[in-house]
Amino acid sequence: MTWIWIVLAPLLGGLIYGGERVLRARMQRRQGPPLLQPFYDMFKLLDKRTLILHAPHALLAVAHFFVLWFTVAAIFLGWNLIYIIFLHLFAQILLILAGYSVRSVYSHLGANRELLMVVAYEPVLILVAVGFYLISGSFEITTILQGDGYWHQLPLLFVALLIIVPIKVKKSPFDIGEAHQEIVGGIEIEYSGVFYEFLYMSRFLEYLFIYSFVFLFGGESYWLGAVLVAGVFLLVNLVDNATARVHAADMVKIVYGFAMSFAIINILGVLL
Amino acid sequence: MKFFTPFRKKSPWILHYNAGSCNGCDIEILAALGPKFDLERFGVINTGNPKQSDIFLVTGPVTYRSRERLVELYTQIPEPKVVVAVGSCTTTGGVFRGMYNVEDGIDRYIPVDVYIPGCASSPQLIIDALVKAGEILESKSKAIEKPFKLFGAIETIGNKLSRLNMAKKVHDDED
Ligand code: SF4
Numbered sequence: 001m002t003w004i005w006i007v008l009a010p011l012l013g014g015l016i017y018g019g020e021r022v023l024r025a026r027m028q029r030r031q032g033p034p035l036l037q038p039f040y041d042m043f044k045l046l047d048k049r050t051l052i053l054h055a056p057h058a059l060l061a062v063a064h065f066f067v068l069w070f071t072v073a074a075i076f077l078g079w080n081l082i083y084i085i086f087l088h089l090f091a092q093i094l095l096i097l098a099g100y101s102v103r104s105v106y107s108h109l110g111a112n113r114e115l116l117m118v119v120a121y122e123p124v125l126i127l128v129a130v131g132f133y134l135i136s137g138s139f140e141i142t143t144i145l146q147g148d149g150y151w152h153q154l155p156l157l158f159v160a161l162l163i164i165v166p167i168k169v170k171k172s173p174f175d176i177g178e179a180h181q182e183i184v185g186g187i188e189i190e191y192s193g194v195f196y197e198f199l200y201m202s203r204f205l206e207y208l209f210i211y212s213f214v215f216l217f218g219g220e221s222y223w224l225g226a227v228l229v230a231g232v233f234l235l236v237n238l239v240d241n242a243t244a245r246v247h248a249a250d251m252v253k254i255v256y257g258f259a260m261s262f263a264i265i266n267i268l269g270v271l272l
Numbered sequence: 273m274k275f276f277t278p279f280r281k282k283s284p285w286i287l288h289y290n291a292g293s294c295n296g297c298d299i300e301i302l303a304a305l306g307p308k309f310d311l312e313r314f315g316v317i318n319t320g321n322p323k324q325s326d327i328f329l330v331t332g333p334v335t336y337r338s339r340e341r342l343v344e345l346y347t348q349i350p351e352p353k354v355v356v357a358v359g360s361c362t363t364t365g366g367v368f369r370g371m372y373n374v375e376d377g378i379d380r381y382i383p384v385d386v387y388i389p390g391c392a393s394s395p396q397l398i399i400d401a402l403v404k405a406g407e408i409l410e411s412k413s414k415a416i417e418k419p420f421k422l423f424g425a426i427e428t429i430g431n432k433l434s435r436l437n438m439a440k441k442v443h444d445d446e447d
Contacts (some may be wrong), residue, residue: 021312022341030310039314040282044326047276049350051323184321192323192350 022070050193060098078142099187111184156266171240183240281406287325293332297347297359304395322348352412
């Protein structure tokens with residue numbers, strides 16, 4: 001059963017992404033694209049002529065996608081949380097290498113910003129994992145999911161996670177890595193056709209990755225987890241529609257200033 | 273592949289380029305993309321990146337300054353691609369026709385598939401044109417399409433690449 005979910009993970013992520021596009025359109029009083037729009041885009045991209053700069057650049061995108069898929073599979077299988085976070089870091093590093101491997105200025109800028117984003121959210125993710133460990137006594141997701149709700153014991157960690165969700169799903173105010181109006185997608189810029197499709201699909205998997213962290217706060221009650229995910233999903237899109245992009249350096253300041261201190265205060269509170 | 277062809281029409285991603293227009297038509301394009309006319313319900317995204325676009329929306333008569341970039345952007349769009357000329361001045365030169373610093377329309381440089389009349393053309397016409405462009409996109413093959421002329425650096429590089437070499441040949445035949 002789990003294996004079926006793992007195989008279907010990109011499709012599930014695609015549905016979430018499609019739903020989000022509709023939701024954002026409705027928030028702006030537009031009709032919005034159909035729910036299956038991401039799949040139409042994927043099929044269209046398969047049918048385009050592909051321009052490749054050089055082979056490693058194209059292959060790194062494919063590797064990024066598959067490592068990310070493996071990460072999501074590890075989450076579904078209930079493996080070690082720390083292991084999952086570092087697998088995800090590995091996937092990000094492949095992407096950043098791809099960004100630096102071409103001579104395009106925008107690609108370099110995008111890679112720089114992607115690196116900044118990793119620097120910003122990675123410590124918070126690890127602190128969230130530490131928080132789960134302190135309460136449940138294990139880093140294993142299967143054990144964590146047996147605890148009875150973390151959200152009353154780790155409220156500030158939840159807020160910290162809430163601050164970094166927009167970074168991971170590339171939403172305002174923290175969509176600096178993509179920043180379509182200034183650096184035209186950053187790392188994505190030199191990709192086309194099939195290889196762009198891999199980056200497009202890896203975005204779906206990012207959704208699954210970060211929202212599964214939110215889901216873990218529900219503990220053994222899956223309903224609470226689902227409600228938390230839905231609430232965060234709505235909130236993130238609301239904030240995305242209502243705010244502008246912050247400066248890249250300011251993002252790091254905000255995340256280190258607020259998210260990190262919230263997380264540390266909460267962990268100290270649990271420890272003492 | 274046959275199976276994927278119908279999906280071209282469902283997600284036409286556009287690249288918008290201003291080849292020296294008065295900005296009237298650009299504003300109409302933005303209006304068509306905005307909440308009232310909402311082009312996104314057809315799956316249209318304004319990508320701003322030629323490598324990921326299907327439809328090339330050009331406004332403005334081609335000024336001497338912009339023609340090089342126009343051709344360069346056109347060659348960077350992977351096939352199948354469709355060019356839409358938005359507004360009278362893009363199709364024929366319009367109010368700028370005969371001026372000393374502009375060409376009369378973009379079809380001297382790149383093949384155009386859909387022409388939109390009007391100065392400025394209305395969002396309704398633009399939506400109509402994009403729907404038409406989607407149909408044309410569906411009927412096209414993945415064969416390489418070439419601009420009529422090349423310039424400067426891209427011409428020098430282009431001579432070395434088979435992709436652009438063909439464009440050079442077309443150009444030579446004309447002379
Ligand atoms: S057609 Fe008219 S309104 Fe449109 S860009 Fe040309 S001059 Fe401006």
